[in-house]
Amino acid sequence: MVTAVGQPVPNTEHAVSVSLPSWKATVGYEEGEDWVVSKMQTGYPRFFIHLTIQELEREILKLYGRHGEKVMLFPTLATAKRCQKFFYDKVEGLGTGVVHILQLQPVVNQNIARDTTLSGLVCVFFPKDYFGVAKQVWQHSGDGISSRRGEFCLKALKDGILQPVADAAKPKQDDVYAKGPRRYQKSSQNGIIVNLNGATEPPRPATPADEVEDRSFSQFVEERFGRNLNTKLAAKAKLAIRRRISGCLTDNSDLDQALENSPTNCNKRQLGLSEDDVYLYPCGMSAIFNTHQMLLANAEAKGQKPRRSICFGFPYIDTLKILEKWGAGCQFYGLGSSACLDDLEQRLESGERFLALFAEFPSNPLLNSPDLLRIRQLADKYDFAVVLDETIGNSINIDVLRHTDVAVSSLTKVFSGDSNVMGGSAILNPQSKWYAEFKQMLEKEYEDNYWAEDAVFMERNSRDFISRIDRINTNAEAMATRLKSCPFVKCVYYPKYSPSRPNYEACRNPNGGYGGLLSVTFQHPEQAVLFFDALECDKGPSLGTNFTLACPYTVLAHYTEMDWTAQWGVEPDLVRLSVGLEEPDDLTGRVDRALKAAESAKV
Known part of the structure; x- marks a missing residue:
């Protein structure tokens, strides 16, 4: 069943996505046409104010x-x-x-x-x-x-x-606000758990989470919040999230049990990494923005002259905008190629200096993987930081932390999966030469603005994060293979089939896959439209959802600048697919039917 225009995806009050079920509806949204805009009950939270x-x-x-x-x-x-x-x-x-x-x-x-x-x-x-x-x-x-x-x-x-x-x-x-080394243990007026219905009665004893497993989690949270829930639940939720991100918490169990059984320090992701090296933010872009702000503040504290940053590879739109609009500006390498690194090296050898290099691994939507080994060598030699967004690859599939100074991620995506809560994280690499400086700056500047109820939902959603990844990897690979075999498919963008695959393999974990995101273009734009409209799945912004989600990416993210995106290989008719947890045969069947519809295009 197709979700109607403007309806939340999923059908919940705090949904992260919104239904734009056809190519025409997506264009209508971008054009501000009333038949779409008037029906918008929600939208992606950073673009649509709830x-x-x-x-x-x-x-x-x-x-x-x-x-x-x-x-x-x-x-x-x-x-x-x-x-x-x-x-x-x-x-x-x-x-x-x-x-x-x-x-x-x-x-x-x-x-x-x-x-x-x-x-x-x-x-x-x-x-x-x-x-x-x-x-x-x-x-x-x-x-x-x-x-x-x-x-x-x-x-x-x-x-x-x-x-x-x-x-x-x-x-x-x-x-x-709370900040510093006890940032997630300190109560503050902006911090942890709230009373949803505004009651001012004294708190009643809280029911342990394991006693309500047979009820819906939303009902559980609402009932608990209605009783002036003690602040400890959100503090525990944030602690569990940070341990899960650091690799210390791997089991899918009740919150209290998980915290009791998980260590505070471990070597799952990086030698010396602990939960205290993980910083939570309201969303992934907030993690990127605040990391950039931290880098600017650190440079200023050292009396360093303003330096531009580097945006390496074609990124999600807001990363580039942050680097352009705050600080000294940005050197943009949209192709993210070896030739781009050659040019960067020449600039560095000639004396030009930069604040930091920002990149995605792999990139959204082209799924290119930058040469992190060479980037790390240049960064060490010429004294700039490396900030990598690991959202698309995710830490189960890849290990980029060892090549970076700060790893950022949107927890809104596959870490949550349920598409009903936002969140972001930044991880300091303890082995980075910048670690002590950055740690000191964050002790001073970091604010814990992650809202309590959001943290509670995020913790619950992420408990099965690890087990979901394998299924998503399998489904996405099957879908990519099917699309690649189609004679009128122009290109499938997917780490396994990318020219930059060696760079991905250099960072792939032994049991890691290629992630749940892929993009596809067709020989003719009409085929893209028919394929997208016929594909039996939800359609709208976001990715990493437990259900398959598609969008005409360039139209949705770059409608007014599609000539510009084409310079960097992002074609106007590109369709992005975020693959979910459905049965593999079901998904490939949907792809086959959509391809059959596209085959009828008059070209």
Whole structure:
């Protein structure tokens, strides 16, 4: 059954994707056509502001806004100030106070238990004509509030719990957020678990998670949150996530049991890596953005002159935008080839210096793998950091941490799988020569802005992360093989079939596969349209879902710049496929039927 235009995918209130079930619907969305836009109940969270957050914005504007203003909502003062600074950096002639900030903090009374976590909110007001400027920060940084945080804050605002912070009683910085070595153990007003329905009754004893395995997890969380859940659950969830990412926690078991049985340090991913080297963020792009911010701050602290960064290979759109819009700019190597490394080496030999190199392994959507061994050699010789996004390959299939200084990932994707929660991570490589500097800078600058309820869902979703990967690898390889055998398929982009396969193999784990993402182009654009429309699966943004998900990638991500993307090999009719957990024969059958439909194209 085809999911209707604009419906959430999956059909849940906090879905990460949205149904754009045809090529025409995707174009209509990009063109802003009413028959699509008016039906949008949700969208990818960094591009589409959730309807609950939009309602919260309207309520805040009614209470505190000026005529002609709009507002953008952030979890902390630091994230809001970055938005404010972006305005004054990018918009000429803005007067003092035109873009202004209001902090809202919960009014804590004796009826709210001390171990119940509440959420503050920081509002950035600006003239409504400049919404596009604020939206850039929301989209690129990934630091805006999540839909679940927005849901809680809306209820808290209506119940009078959220109130403006008086200048004379502003909280100390450490009261606003948790940071430093105890970043996931410290309660803060922006931190861990909330009361979903705004009740202020004293907390009741929490039921252990293992007693509710036979009920839906959503029901379990809602019931627990409705009882002013103790902060310890989210703290444990974050700890489990960090251990799972570090490779220390590998079993699929109840939260308390998993934590009891998992070590704090292990050698599964990298000698010396521990949970304390893993930093959580609201989404993957937030991990990239904040890593870049950390690198800029570290360079400034050393008195280093501003240096550009390198974007190596064609990346997901926002990584390049971050490097271009913040800091000293970016050297873009869209092809990510050996010739590009030759050019980079010549620049370095001539005396040019860079802050860091950012790359994906493999890349999205072309699934190219950069030569990490050569990049590491250049980085060590010429003193720049390497930041690798391992989202597509994932740590079960590949080991890139040993070649990088910071490994980042979108936990929203295959780590979660369920497509109902956002999350991101950054891992410091303990063997990096930058480790001590970066660790010290993060002790100072890091904010734990990962919303409590999101962490609880992410932990639950990720318990079977390891076991899912093998099935996804098998399914994707079968689909790629079937597509590659079709005579009118122009190209299948997949690590196994990529010219850069030797680079992938150099980092592939002994039992690792080639991941769940692939892209395909056809001899004629009409074939791509017919194939996509006939393919029996959900269609919309995102990837790494437990169900197969497709999109006309270039149309969806680069509609206004498709001539530019073509320069880097990303063709206008490219179809991206994120392969799920369905039965292999079922999936290949769907592909066969879609190919048969494409065969009828008039070319």
